[in-house]
Amino acid sequence: MGNVVARCQERSYLFALTMAESYLLPGQLWPRLLAQSDHALKTGALQPITTAVTTLEVGEINFVVRILTQIHRKKIITEHQHRQKINPFLPYDADLFVGHFSPTHLGLLNKFKVVDQHLLIVTREFEDQQSPLTLGDFGVAVQVLEEKEGLVFYNSGPKAGASQPHRHLQWIPFPLVENGQKFPLADHFIQAKNLPFKTAIAPLTMDVINDADGGKICYQIYQDLLQQLGLQTAGGAKPHPYNLLMTREFLAIVPRSQESYQDIEVNALGFAGGLLVRNQQQLELLQQLGPWQLLQKVGIAQ
Numbered sequence: 578m579g580n581v582v583a584r585c586q587e588r589s590y591l592f593a594l595t596m597a598e599s600y601l602l603p604g605q606l607w608p609r610l611l612a613q614s615d616h617a618l619k620t621g622a623l624q625p626i627t628t629a630v631t632t633l634e635v636g637e638i639n640f641v642v643r644i645l646t647q648i649h650r651k652k653i654i655t656e657h658q659h660r661q662k663i664n665p666f667l668p669y670d671a672d673l674f675v676g677h678f679s680p681t682h683l684g685l686l687n688k689f690k691v692v693d694q695h696l697l698i699v700t701r702e703f704e705d706q707q708s709p710l711t712l713g714d715f716g717v718a719v720q721v722l723e724e725k726e727g728l729v730f731y732n733s734g735p736k737a738g739a740s741q742p743h744r745h746l747q748w749i750p751f752p753l754v755e756n757g758q759k760f761p762l763a764d765h766f767i768q769a770k771n772l773p774f775k776t777a778i779a780p781l782t783m784d785v786i787n788d789a790d791g792g793k794i795c796y797q798i799y800q801d802l803l804q805q806l807g808l809q810t811a812g813g814a815k816p817h818p819y820n821l822l823m824t825r826e827f828l829a830i831v832p833r834s835q836e837s838y839q840d841i842e843v844n845a846l847g848f849a850g851g852l853l854v855r856n857q858q859q860l861e862l863l864q865q866l867g868p869w870q871l872l873q874k875v876g877i878a879q
Contacts, residue, residue, distance in 0.1 A: 601676040601684070606724040609675050610686075610694045617686055622672035626691045628853070630754060631860070633868055640761050640868040641754050641851045643691060644860055666699045666743045677701075678717045687747065691853065696721070696748040698729075704744035707734040707815040710799060714746060716792030721748050722825050723786050728753075728760060729823040730845035736818035737833045738844025746821075753851055759824075761850025767826050773869050774848070774876035777802040778829040786825050795828055802830045820845035831876055838874035839866070847872060 601609065617623035628643035666685070675684035675696065687695035698717050710731070718729045727750040732739035753760040764770070769778045779798045785791050799821070803809045808816045808830070818833040822845055831848045841859055843852065852868060854860045863871060873879075 599677055601678055603724070605676065606684070606721065607694075609684075610696060613673070613675050613686060614694060617672050620672045622670050622688065623686055624689055626689050628691055633864060635868060638761055638850065638868075639757075641757070642860065642863065643851070643853045644857065645853070645855050664703065664743050665741065666697075666745065667703055669699070678720060679713060681713045682717045692749045692753070694750055698746040698748060700744040705815070706732075706739050706742050706744050707818075708744070709803075709809075709816055710746075710796075710821070712792060712796045714744070715796040715799065718746060718748075718823060719786055719791040719795055722823070723791075725750060726759075726825060727751050728846075728849060729821075730849070731821040732844045733816065733819050733821070733833075736836050737820050738836060738842060738847075747845075749846075753849065762848070766822065766824075766829055766849075769827075771879070773879055774831060774872050775806070775879055776829055776831045776848075776876075777805050778827055781823075781825060781827055783825055795823070798828050799830070802828070806830060806832055808832060820848055822849060833875060834877055835875050838871055841866075841871060843871065843875045848876070 614623065618625075627646045629646050631642050631644065632639040633642055634640075665688070669683070669685055670688070673686040673688060675686060677683045678698070681701055683699055683701050685697045685699055687697050698714070698721065700713075704711075721727075722729060727748050729746055729748045731746045751759040762772075765772055766778055767780075769780070779802060781795070781798075785794050788794060800809075803816055803819075806819070808819055810816060820831045820833060822829045822831070831845075836842055839862060841852075841854060841863060846852075850868075852863065852871070854863055
């Protein structure tokens with residue numbers, strides 16, 4: 578009987594060891610992202626969205642605006658997936674697979690990337706995008722930020738700019754544009770300056786990111802900010818829509834009122850100062866409206 582128990586324990590240990598070896602180890606994320614991006618481009622699994630980049634100067638801020646240079650099929654594919662109830666993350670495209678972060682999360686390349694090395698942090702089993710984020714979500718977010726500086730962001734549902742119902746956070750490396758600062762509104766969030774849209778910001782440090790309990794600390798901050806903004810609902814129901822932005826220096830939540838204004842759609846990157854328009858007409862509309870006004874309309878004006 579003892580031998581049977583010992584063999585079972587050994588098998589459990591070997592299984593756990595095999596699983597652990599399959600996870601991304603420290604230092605592996607960035608090389609894996611680069612290698613998998615090259616592979617996915619060659620196979621056609623990665624389909625970059627071609628854009629022209631301009632800036633809109635408002636005071637000391639240079640908002641980055643990307644203009645689609647052609648009609649892209651992302652929207653058509655996404656609408657088809659919704660009609661057919663197809664989940665692109667389950668099963669995922671192996672050519673887009675970066676690696677496993679944990680027993681609950683994996684990394685995929687964003688198939689329709691606008692920014693290079695755009696990473697999706699996806700739950701391995703289906704979890705609703707609109708449900709509250711978990712300790713596991715923040716554990717992986719901290720793991721990614723510890724590996725490479727960048728912006729983790731999250732769209733909590735359709736009103737916040739999410740295109741898929743399967744839980745996924747996103748990460749892009751700095752800078753947002755070549756030869757630019759980390760992102761246009763970086764100083765406003767890092768210094769917790771007054772913003773014209775409702776937001777809650779908590780400072781972070783590398784001590785927190787590197788802490789063994791960094792994910793737990795950030796998870797508690799997240800819950801506190803939801804409470805501060807009145808976004809939590811009774812009985813553990815889905816919070817009111819919001820965007821989350823997180824770097825090595827801060828964690829912020831921005832409540833949302835609608836997905837778009839005058840047909841210009843905004844996701845979390847909009848509140849970082851990065852906007853996307855579909856054509857020249859939308860660019861002209863944005864110039865007339867002004868980026869701050871757009872963000873107030875899709876967020877909640879102070």
